[in-house]
Amino acid sequence: MKGRRIVLDHIGTVEAAALMVDGKLDDILLxxxxxxxxxxxxxxxxxxPLKGQGGMMMRLPDGDTAWLRTAKGxxxxxxxxxxxxxxxxxxxxxxxxxxxxxxSRFAIVTPEAPGLNISRQIADDDERDRLMIIAKSxxxxxxxxxxxxxxxxxxxxxxxxxxxxxxxxxxxxxxxAEGAEPEALTEGDGPHVLAWREWTASDVVTDPGGFExxxxxxxxxxxxxxxxxxxxxxxxxxxxxxxxxxxxxTGGDTSPAAAxxxxxxxSRALPRALRLRGLGGQVSxxxxxxxxxxxxxxxxxxxxxxxxxxxxxxLVGWTPMGLFELQRKRERALVLPQIGALR
Numbered sequence: 199m200k201g202r203r204i205v206l207d208h209i210g211t212v213e214a215a216a217l218m219v220d221g222k223l224d225d226i227l228l229x230x231x232x233x234x235x236x237x238x239x240x241x242x243x244x245x246x247p248l249k250g251q252g253g254m255m256m257r258l259p260d261g262d263t264a265w266l267r268t269a270k271g272x273x274x275x276x277x278x279x280x281x282x283x284x285x286x287x288x289x290x291x292x293x294x295x296x297x298x299x300x301x302s303r304f305a306i307v308t309p310e311a312p313g314l315n316i317s318r319q320i321a322d323d324d325e326r327d328r329l330m331i332i333a334k335s336x337x338x339x340x341x342x343x344x345x346x347x348x349x350x351x352x353x354x355x356x357x358x359x360x361x362x363x364x365x366x367x368x369x370x371x372x373x374x375a376e377g378a379e380p381e382a383l384t385e386g387d388g389p390h391v392l393a394w395r396e397w398t399a400s401d402v403v404t405d406p407g408g409f410e411x412x413x414x415x416x417x418x419x420x421x422x423x424x425x426x427x428x429x430x431x432x433x434x435x436x437x438x439x440x441x442x443x444x445x446x447x448t449g450g451d452t453s454p455a456a457a458x459x460x461x462x463x464x465s466r467a468l469p470r471a472l473r474l475r476g477l478g479g480q481v482s483x484x485x486x487x488x489x490x491x492x493x494x495x496x497x498x499x500x501x502x503x504x505x506x507x508x509x510x511x512x513l514v515g516w517t518p519m520g521l522f523e524l525q526r527k528r529e530r531a532l533v534l535p536q537i538g539a540l541r
Contacts, residue, residue, distance in 0.1 A: 199218075199220070199221045200220050200221075201219075201220065201399075201400050201401065202217065202218070202219050202397075202398065202399040202400060202401075203217075203218045203219075203399050203400070203401045203402070203403060203412070204216070204217055204218075204393050204394075204397055204399045204401070204402045204403065205217075205218060205402075205403045205408045205409060205412050205414055206389075206390050206393060206402065206403065206404045206408065207403075207406070207407070207408045207409040207414070209228070209409065209415075212228060212229055212230070212231065213228075213229040213388050213389050213390060214226065214227060214228050214229065214389050214409070215227045215389035215390055215392065215393035215397075216409065216412070216414045217393070217397050217399070218412060218413075218414070221413070222417070223413075223414060223417040223418070223474065224470060224473075224474075225397070225473055225474070225508075226414075226418065226474055226533060227389035227392055227393060227530075228389060228530075228531070228533065229388045229389050230285070230531050233285060233286075233531065234258070234262065234282045234286075234292050234386070235282065235385060235386030235387070235388070236282050236283060236284055236285065236386060236529055236530075237281065237282060237301070237384075237386035237387055238281070238282045238382065238384055238385055238386035239279060239280070239281050239282075239298055239371055239382075239383045239384040239386075240258050240259065240264070240279070240280055240281075240282075240294070240380060240381065240382055240383060241277055241278070241279055241374065241375060241377050241379075241380055241381045241383060242256040242257060242258055242264055242266075242277065242278060242279075242280045242294065242380050243256060243257045243275065243276070243277050243378075243379070243380050244256055244257075244269070244272050244273060244274050244275060244276045244277075244278070245257050245263075245274060246274055247269055247272070247274070252267070252268060252269060252270070253265060253266055253267050253268065253269050254266045254269030254272050255291060256280065256291075256294065256380075257380050258292065258380050258382075259380045259381060259382050262292060263291040263292065264280060264282075264291050264292045264293070264294045265290070265291035265292065265293055265294065266280060266294055266295070266296060267293075267295075268296075277375065277376060277377050277378065277380075278296060278375060279296065279298050279371070279372065279375045279383070280294035280295065280296055280298070281294060281295055281296075281297070281298045281299065282294055282386065283295050283527075283529070284478075284527060284528045284529045284530075285528060285529070285530055285531040287528070293528070297310055298310070298371075298372075300364045300367050300368045300371070301364075301395070302360045302363065302364050302395065303346070303348055303360060303394065303395045304345065304346055304348055304349045304352060304356065304357045304360040304361070305343060305344065305345055305346065305349075305357070305360045305361045305364050306343070306344040306346065306364075307341050307342070307343055307361075307364040307365055307367075307368045308341065308342035308343070308344060309341050309342070309368055309372050310342075311342040312340050312341065312342045313342045313343075314330065314333050314334065314337065314342070314343050314345075315342070315343070315344045315345070316329050316330065316333075316344075316345045316349075317344070317345060317346050317347040317349070319347035319350075320345075320347055320349065320350045322350075325350055325351075328354075329345050329349050329357070332345075332354055332357050332358055332361075333345055333361065335358070336358050336361040336362055336365070337361070337365075338365060339365075339369070341365065341368055343361065345357070348398070367384070371383050371384060396508065418533075421474055421475060421533065421534055422534055424436045426464075426467055426471050428446075428460055428463040428464055428467060429459065429460075429463045430448065430449075430451075430456060430459040430460045430463060431446060431447055431448045431449055431456070431459070431460030431461075431463065431464070431486065432446075432447050432449070432460075433445070433446050433447075433464045433467060433468070433471065434447075435468075435471045435472065435475065435477070437475070437477055437532070440480070441479060441480040441481065441482055442472070442477050442478075442479065442480070442481040442482070442526075443482055443484070444464075444468065444481060444482065444483040444484065445484045446460055446461055446464040446483065446484065446485045446486050447460070447486060448460045448486045452487075454488065454489065454492070456486075457485075457486040457487055457488045457492070458488055458492045458495065458496075460486050461485045461486055461488060461492070461496045462495065462496060462499050464483070464485065465496050465499040465500040465503055466499060466503050468483070468500070468503065468504075469503050469504050469506075469507040469511075472509075472526060473507065473508075473509060474533065475532065475533050475534060476530040476531055476532045476533035476534075477526070477532070478509070478526040478527055478528035478529065478530070479525070479526060479528055480523065480524075480525055480526075481523065481524040481525070481526055482517075482521050482522070482523050482524075483521060483522040483523075483524070484520075484521055485520075485522060487520075493516065496522075497513070497515075497516075497522070500513060500522070501513060504524075509526060509527055509529050509530075510526070510527040510529075511524055511525070511526045511527070512524065512525040512526075
């Protein structure tokens, strides 16, 4: 089926959302049990600094531990607001930031960054002027506000309501920063809300059994294989404890043209392959052997591919051994073990 479609369903008892593009699974979100959601806001208590790393271990409710990367000026016992930025690896602390954001479909309230901004993706001057008028009419206090690209063409009342709700939430939460004990202040949004907030589609499927009917479960099952078929080759995506290893092959044709074709196909397919598996951290790609001139083409293709990916990824570059390295933010848990456990 052509077009973009959002499918909201459950896997077992766990809430999940899938984004289908032309009938192909493009993204998957799971609400994992007993794990703080990314975006959740806590009042945390500083526990102990890690000398040499510049960070601070922090106490969360229910005995959980958080890790704040930058801890300049903080002292043990001090309470502060933090927001979960990703999913903790097994045995590691929950990653958090002290730069708390309040995000909705149309607006992002930034308590620590005053000012009004509009997404650069909205280029029409008249539309930008319209949105600025709406924002100024709703803003109060010293908080900052960013209007997202989804505001383009949206109704004034819907945008204004979104801004007002986020400002009210920000005011309530920021006023609850003080306290001797850690406390959960917001839970973060689940997959169904995140799908509505972050994805755009012409159709939304909410009927029970949508995952099976739309082919989501079948495509999730296929992810258990590390193999990704490409136009002119294959790619294997295999996580280890230290990193994610990616290997690109051309098959029987070892000509320079075949290598370039497979490598370009791999660069286009890689963001989706990592996204669907929930993979992050260090990624090392062993492309099929190619000339240095062709490397530039592949790197340009990689940059274009990751530019539209929702997960922050830094393209580090080529190693002396000819591997290409990336550093990808760990925003999600590993999908495949979770799918196996939930079904």
